[in-house]
Amino acid sequence: MTTDPIAAMDSESERLAAIQNLLRAGDRDKARNAVKAWLSDQPKHPEALYFYAVIQRTDGQPDSAMQTLAELLKIQPEHSRAVQELGHCQRQMGATALSLKYYQRATRMNASLIASWQGQLHALQKLGQRNGLNQIAEQIDYLRALPPPLLAVMDLQARGKRLQAEELCKRFMQKNPRHIEGMRLLAGIALEMGALDEAALLLTTAEKIAPANQRVQLDCVQLARRQNNHDEARRRANKLANSDPENLQFQSLAAIEALQVSDFEAALAGFERILEKQPNDPATLTSLGHTLKTIGRAEEAINRYRKATAVRSGHGEGWYALSNLKTYRFDDADINAMEALCRGDELDPGHIPFVRFALGKAYEDRSEYAESFTQYAAGNAAKRQQSYYDADDMHADMQSMATFFDRALFEQKAGSGDADPAPIFIVGLPRAGSTLLEQILSSHSQVDGTQELPNILSMAQQLRRRSEDTTYPEILADIDADELRAMGTRFIADTRIHRGNAPFFIDKMPNNFRHIGLIKLILPNAKIIDARRHPMACCFSGFKQLFAEGQEFSYQLADIGRYYRDYVELMSHWQSVLPGQILQVNNEDVIEDLPGQVARLLEFCGLPFEEQCLHYWETERAVKTPSSEQVRQPVSDKGQHQWRNYSPWLDPLREALGSHLVRLSEES
Template identity: 40%
Template structure:
């Protein structure tokens, strides 16, 4: 009997539950035996290419292997064959989210929740996606309802706490984190989330609870590293530098062992940019990108004061703060796939029309983050420093601010910080010194080949003379001075980064010379930095 589209999914799902080959493939995926699952699924799909249940399994396998584009294509094929295949739509929403396509995620989940409004996993992903596009009120409402339905779900309470923190409801956020710990006291990410507020001081009972959690049998590496980071903060607050550093060192060692980071890759990439983006090359492409002046990029090292600069500028009547946007790296990485050697060589071959198209694409992609009619908006993704040349080429009238902090303070602050994702360089003192050196070297190159294009802001100067530094920034941006920029801590806007609570206080010296009590353990960092830490804020002629 021929199956119509609406019942095709249920037909194949029911049949698959009786198929030993598909049962074994599903079991292999569940047990992480991915190499066993793939040939089983391929063999089955050669015999029955319309089996949407098997296509969905293959998509799940692709996702587990990190092949998100393949997973997306497979899920779209399953939906094309069976438009009412809600499970495939739900999976597709998850794949879109993992590719940072949050607006599309929300749209896809809308169709899922139309079919089943009580789908808790769909609601949870919807809340997360809404938070990523700045729709915080809707996200909070969903999390509130979900925690009412599932009061013993620790990770829901944790996610609720994240959004509450972001919108400035710190006390409620702390209460949500504490509720999560009542349910699951070994959940290391919650302890770290409390520490990461930078305002919570752990008491003796908290420290004892974390130390007890570390002694728990079969504790996961992720829980363990989060607990070590949180205990590092706890003992740092108590001025017990040796114990604190020991916890930070163990936390970083665990995370470093999970990653495959090679500092030489960044060094070679910077070498290629410097060799390619010469004055002659840049002059030959001057003004060929999209001329729209709206974006303001604040870039540099993480933990260098970029959130403070964003909060200052977002307090101006003409400038909107958004978040750390993933779009410039996404564009660069996609374009880089067109040639074996990456985006730098791809740009070499681009006609002016393509540069303009990429600039326009960035503006379209980021439009969802703009919630006001202010003429300018900020992208404060620090790691955009590696794309400074690309930004200049595709958005020649965008403004670029380089946020810079003392190398030892900045790098040690990164060593004490666990990032939700990315920043693989930050889990080794020597890797971090290399990364900082490459960053300074590249920005020094642009100082030479594009003089005045990038406005540098020294973090310590902002602390010592805030009004002069704010006026200089606003002059560079071409907007008038406003007193509100000096009263940035009164701004109630949402802030997603680790500095969210720090920028809700007036400027202070809390972050200055934090490395000094730990200096005896920082030789690997000093060696990797070379003369940079002693010359700061000047840059040695070699950039090292």
């Protein structure tokens, strides 16, 4: 009996390549047998199912192929080539409109799929629709012109394989150091990894070489936005919009950036102009809804959100936006529509969490907590499936901070860093009350509130990538006092754009707690405030909040519980090696005794008492976190015990936290 040589291969990549080669060579029988053998060993392997569906379709069995693809997408909803294959099946069956839907979804998931762009072009032409044809043709030309390694980089990046994409792109750039698209792709990967300085260097170089390249200009807008430099983002977006008034992408970008800097009149006018030409664009309808909501025109916002979900039921962001309106309640028809979406295949993977979280809120408003929890858990599971978060890796990272940053290191590095006392860092977990503390302090005449600034996280990421031999934080041992001072000075300079004229300013990026050691080396006189909230309340509030990015530990109860425990242990370490330099403020204490806690905060920051800090909700300033509405009202304990409604389903959280931390919540 002979052994199938493909089945005997150890490497999955070798197996895939062998099957691809057989299909390219037209040896369909061998390819079919190899895939069947693979499925016999691993019946749910996504790539084996994908190739089986391809073979079924090309054998003239599109119905069978679609059944295989449905099974695959249950296992891996983000498999963009499976969605593309659904488009091919529908096209083969003569269902042009349905093929268009799947091709469009595939390119939203993975813009490198040339066949899906070509499928859209064919479908639109056959349907007699000319809107968007030129842009699609331009995208096809762009992808065809890309060197194959860079097309592969795009594909890897779209599939979340950032390290592989980066490695391949760097190899290409070593041979082609002035290739604009290579620079752009490498900058995009750096942006995704939080290495903002690295991305900025690449894009600055690309812009010097090709100042008229509009794709580079678009990337520069995204970079400025990630740097929270919204004035620069708007300047660049307006420049693009003025250069091509008929380009709706540029017009939309300009309107979005107007919204970011609170120029609501310009944002409204911009979105309305786009809707005159594309009245049923769900993304623009939703953006217009956000603008109307922000300026208090809630009913009009609801109408735009509802229209967005009407023209594309699978536009999850529209449903989620409705759930975030405190005055809106979903009716039975809404809930049935969202439930049907979750059962069907209308939703892009990125929109599944939006709809699930909207359903969670809908059932919570009806006090149907069991079903509400089921939906929140499903939304988090969908986010978790798209994430590469590893709780063990995060634990090891925090342990490395505690190991490296001992008291001896701070004594050795004493006198390093920039002595500027201006920064006040508010750290902790999200949903722990940091926005409230920021609002209180920024109500003081000597303090500027800013945002969750990315600078420290970006600096830490740059240090991680600085050397192949030594990683962060250990690399700090080799950095001398002058460089540490320069790093602190750069932080002060780079954050100047977010400040007014007050002598102090706040950075409330919660995840900075992991980098307090770095902060105190480069800014020894910075104030650190630890915003703390009881574990069960804090963790569950994070679990049922759909964060845009940066809080991947919140997608699973066990992960968020372990993260909280690691946070408490690391903060205890910082307190021990930096005695008297960190103020812990418990959210429950602020609610119970606002005047006393305000006095503690001001004394720690070296600020005189000002009455306005006790009336923080009267302070007018932009707040862009999920707590924005809460800090517009006097302090309240309304949300402190909401987690108890879900208590029967929180055992994984309790187990991860441990008995001591659970008792803090149970006894409160």
